[in-house]
Amino acid sequence: MRRWWLLLIALLLAPVAWGLPAAAPAGSPVAAHGRLAVKGNRVVDAQGKPYAVHGMSLFWSQWQPRYYDPATIAWLVRDWRVTAVRAAIGGQQGGYDTQPEAETKRAEAVIDAAIAHGIYVVVDWHAHQPRPDDAVRFFSHIATKYRGVPNLIYETYNEPLPEHGWATVLKPYHAKVIGAIRAIDPGAFVVAGTRSWSQDVDEAAADPLPFANVAYTLHFYAATHKGELRSKAETAMQRGIALFVTEYGTTAANGDAPIDATETRTWWEWCAKHGISYLNWSVANKDEASAILKPATQGLSGWSEAELTESGRLVRTHLRALR
Template sequence: MMISALSLLLYYLMINFSHGLNPPYGQLKVVGTQLTDSMGNAVQLRGMHIFTANWMPEFWNAETVNAIKCYWNSNVIRAALGVTEAGDQHLSVALLFFANISKIYGSHPNILYEIWNEPAQTNWTYIKEISVQVIDVIRENDPNNVIIAGTPYYDSKLELLTTPINRSHLMYASHFYAESAGQDRINVSIETIHRGFPIFVTEYGTVDKWGNGSVDYASSNRWWQFMDAYNVSYVNFCIGDKTETADALIHGTNASDVSNYYKWTESGRLVNTKYQSTNQGVSCTGEHYTPTPASTSPCPYPWVQSTVNPKKCYRFINEGQFQVFASYNCNQLWVNSTLVSLGSAFENSELSSLASKYTQPCFNNYHIGLIDLNANGVWTWRDGNPSSFRNWDSAQLSRTARRVSNVIAPQLTKIEPVYCLQNHKLLRIQIVDITKFQHAMESYVVHNAVNFEPVDFDIVDWSTNEVLLKAQLFAEELVILEGQRRLMSVILADQESPFIAKIRHPVTGIKIFEIADSDDSDRWHIVGCVEETNKCQISTRSSIWRRLLMSCGFIYLPQWWTFRQNSKFLGQVYPNNNMCSENSMAVEFSENSDTEMRLLIVCFGLVQMIRKGYPQIFHIIQEYQQRRAHS
């Protein structure tokens, strides 16, 4: 996970140590691709990362270490230090630090050095050259303890490891976040091991790569299965109380809460359950938390086993959703998971009891399993027993199920956060394939204006060309995507309309925002349609210099647009086009803009790129829509 300032440090300093006065494995070493004990037996470490001391020093104490050992059944702790909070390259300081730390602690057999956290570079030769300098400084004082080297592109591109570093007892760091790392990343990890590189997962999370989003149970379990099968050690991120879902503790906790089950997040409880199911070689005296072993229950945390039907596991989500949306989300929670469908009055009673315990009071309506066999309005449970309840809602989903609908939740009228935009300042919007774009226009003409092939756009980081978002332009709408997730759909208005675009929720279709023209021809507003709020004002800028360039064919548009809320600058959009590059649009954010505003600025950039940068395709869309309206 990229951590704002610290991700820019050349040396993001960490020491990993399996704690205890008498470490159970003795002197750790590396044999082949395996971490081993002093006798050469394969060893697997599992543990927790304590959040960086620069920002959360309150967790850096013996109480936290003891709780991680005894309440989290962990045999390794990753302790992260940064040279400065601001982040910079500090090779000379790093050399001094590792020389000093290895001189003081090098005689302890249970220390591991991780010398470079998440190098942003992709050049493995460069990373090796820097790493060797630090390794050699450590080896002057400590010839035996394990050293973990950083790997290309934030410890995520193991495939770029071409040649090993020629030093002893060395491993290579790997980082993953389950929701963002699929089976392909696991396959690369396995291939890397087979190529002779011993890997150590010094940081992983159960959520997405930004440290947020939902806990991905299925992907987390796939990664655990792989790592356990190959004896790969791993450390979870993290013991901390930020508001991110990756954190193991809820916000507002402290060191005394690390041992308190009720202060753990959903991710923390999942990781703890996993660790408690393993033999870590940890010995503790006194009281410590021991949950029911996972093997005694078929239901993974936080699913709850049914007593009426032990083959069923329930999970409660405190969120109002449409049935179709809820069904899709439910399918993502676990393999073969579906919305609850109750087959008997006994299951109904059990669900009511469980729901009162696990849900908020306002969410008291559920998908149930009645059936109307004779289509005469007489509903029974699927087991054939009659239902005594008759006051059903008139709405009916099907002959096999009824549901009393909840009121639309507020989140279904708002844009979901897009965290990937928050760590980038300058983006570029570009057409993926200009030849495909040209073919789309030709195809439209060939097929007598009745067929429109979608056009694909990429929204990329300006400096790295990393694809952050995608967009697809259809005749009916413009869809913005994060991976496979629809973020919003945009309806392009015609030239005569006072609105140049209408932004709709991707699931409900509710209109959330409109980009509206004002009385001043050089100004627009982004207007909130649900809360009746004015998000921002957009001003058009131009210059004589740009107009001259335009007349010479260097640039297709002499204007750029500035976004402000009251007097606060939020960002700007401007064209990037000359004779040496394709038409594209630059999007620049200020630090004042939140994730929703950034997505709206990107949306505006896409709309103006289509309307102004590619007027021919905009005219085609207008004509297509008019033909459909008349037909």
């Protein structure tokens, strides 16, 4: 009889021992929708139905690390009602290039908090220069630790610059980094950055990557980018690729004033029409208009309306209305 009890206990503990992902909390976005994928020019859930996430991006991890904290993620879930967060892990400029262990721990803190709350987490290699070896090292670690976890979305390159050609620089870069991730986790959902600060999505559509389950990054800042960028994005979708707005702002492209609430709402409506996910830049108390917190705000959570910037109030109201 004792042998049977030991066998039963071993079977119950097997998922933990084998590193299998734990079930998402009941009623959470991940519990309802599972791992994301790409079907045609749409992002879909585990049932193959179109699904979009909405939420917040953290600021560069090396410059505003304090918000890479479980308390911040918990507050965004409870009060802002986000279905996704983005860990913007600085790859260069004093980030992973000089302190890889610290940046990896920040990423893991956000990932673990997202898993605990059953929301999605965009793990973003936040860089402007193509240095694939560091990205491969970082993502290989993350993919190994979180293999098969449905919450994860891998963003392999935040904002390539205009001089980084799609065919000559970015396709080889993505092939190396995505190849490393997929060698560990074949089902990983990936979002690939595009040329010119992730705006030249039409180029990617004309010459897509040789991988399934890949969406392409589109970034916009409402006071700068308007109908012309939407037209470019529509051309890309007509050519068959899926888009994912891993970062957008209510402001000008430099992250500062003015705030264009009208154009921001136009973008929200456009994204809803096309089933496109979007995350706002950024959870920060930096003295710039795109930050959601005023510079004097010190808490990691529990922010009052008086502690939010104009952009913060606009985005919070919108996110709360979605759920």
